[in-house]
Amino acid sequence: MNRVLFAASLLLGGLLLGASGVSHARWLFDIMWSAMPNEHSIDDRLAEFGGQAIARLAPHFAAVEVPFPPAQVSLLAFKDAHVLEVYARAADGSWRRVRTYPILAASGSGGPKLREGDKQVPEGVYPVTLLNPNSRFHVSLRLGYPNAFDREMAQLDGRTNLGGDIMIHGNALSIGCLAVGDEAAEKFFTLVAAVGLDHVKVVISPTDFRRSSMMMTAGTLPSWTDKLYRALASELSQYPSGFLTDVLSNPVAHGEPHE
Numbered sequence: 177m178n179r180v181l182f183a184a185s186l187l188l189g190g191l192l193l194g195a196s197g198v199s200h201a202r203w204l205f206d207i208m209w210s211a212m213p214n215e216h217s218i219d220d221r222l223a224e225f226g227g228q229a230i231a232r233l234a235p236h237f238a239a240v241e242v243p244f245p246p247a248q249v250s251l252l253a254f255k256d257a258h259v260l261e262v263y264a265r266a267a268d269g270s271w272r273r274v275r276t277y278p279i280l281a282a283s284g285s286g287g288p289k290l291r292e293g294d295k296q297v298p299e300g301v302y303p304v305t306l307l308n309p310n311s312r313f314h315v316s317l318r319l320g321y322p323n324a325f326d327r328e329m330a331q332l333d334g335r336t337n338l339g340g341d342i343m344i345h346g347n348a349l350s351i352g353c354l355a356v357g358d359e360a361a362e363k364f365f366t367l368v369a370a371v372g373l374d375h376v377k378v379v380i381s382p383t384d385f386r387r388s389s390m391m392m393t394a395g396t397l398p399s400w401t402d403k404l405y406r407a408l409a410s411e412l413s414q415y416p417s418g419f420l421t422d423v424l425s426n427p428v429a430h431g432e433p434h435e
Contacts, residue, residue, distance in 0.1 A: 221309040221362075222369060229366035233275075237264060240272040245370035251344070252415060253279065253354055253380045255286055255297060260344075260356060262367075263415050271415045280348040281355035286382035287397050288404060289321070290330075292339030295352050297380060299404060300325055301411055302342075304368055304376045314346030314358045315365045319378055325407075329400050344378070354380075385409035386417045 216224075230244065237244040246264035250271065253260045258279040263271045284296035298321045306318035321342040322330070330338055343353040346361035356364070368376050385408060 216309040218307050218309050218369060221315055222366060225362045226366045226369070229363045230370070233363055233367060236275050240264070240266070240274055242266050242272050242274070245367070247371075248375045249367060249371050250415065251364070251376070251378045252412065253297075253344075253378065254384050255282065255299075255381070256383045258282070260354065261415075273416065277356055277360045279354050280357050281350040282353070283351045288326075288329075288401060289339060289342075289352070290333075290398070291335060292337045294339070297352055297354060298322070298326065298342055299380050299382060299408065301408075302378045302380070304373050304378060307365055307369060307373075308343070308345075309365075311343065311345050313343075313349070313355065313361070315361050316343040316345035316353075317364055317368055317378075318343055325404065329398065329404075332400070333398065379408065379411055381405075381408045381412065384412065384417070386412050386415070 234244040237246060242264045246266075248265035250263045251260055252263065260277045260279055262274045262277070264274050266272050282297050284294070287296065288300070289296040289298035298319075300321070300323055302323055303320040304317045305320045308316045308318055319342045321340060322338045326338060330336070339352070344361070344364060345353055345355055346358035347355050348357060349355055382405070385405065389409075
């Protein structure tokens with residue numbers, strides 16, 4: 177069955193469910209994306225650009241004395257600075273900063289994501305749950321939002337419809353996700369594939385709490401946001417701070433990617 181007929185059959189099924197009183201909008205979206213034949217596999221994408229990505233990544237890991245692929249990787253994203261830092265676990269157990277990449281687009285502002293459609297990038301610590309070789313924005317990493325804390329706070333607030341499908345992806349456009357450009361997305365895709373989903377986590381923070389504190393204005397964010405930010409500050413404290421200020425002022429002079 178071709179893609180058009182396949183989509184049409186799903187649409188008809190969704191309409192029939194809707195006529196019977198069953199909400200089908202989200203069901204239809206999930207089924208179409210999970211069941212529709214894909215154009216590329218993960219292996220296809222790695223064959224396409226994986227070798228080149230590794231050739232570009234490996235020297236940076238060697239420079240901080242971490243073999244490639246590393247045993248563990250953390251990606252630290254800072255909303256206010258619009259950067260994403262890559263850290264890898266060294267043989268002695270310490271974390272080494274490998275590289276800093278610019279975030280080219282991310283909608284919303286400081287503060288956690290609260291509901292579907294608020295256009296906020298979430299804040300917290302998230303696993304990578306999926307490598308998507310067929311993203312609308314080249315390739316992407318799907319994050320495990322909402323996490324347990326997000327769900328707990330939503331229940332406390334009486335909120336539902338928290339949203340989902342939060343990605344780190346290519347291109348330079350984004351609504352609620354982190355766009356890093358196609359070349360950087362290929363590197364992250366290849367890196368996560370090499371390390372394994374279970375050995376990667378993503379930390380998204382409104383600011384780098386290793387360098388500054390954020391005073392919250394009463395009434396602008398939920399009361400539990402301070403608890404979230406204390407947890408993020410604790411999480412970030414295990415990673416040695418890089419030379420982020422210098423990089424931001426002159427990324428080319430410091431050998432940082434400008435993608």
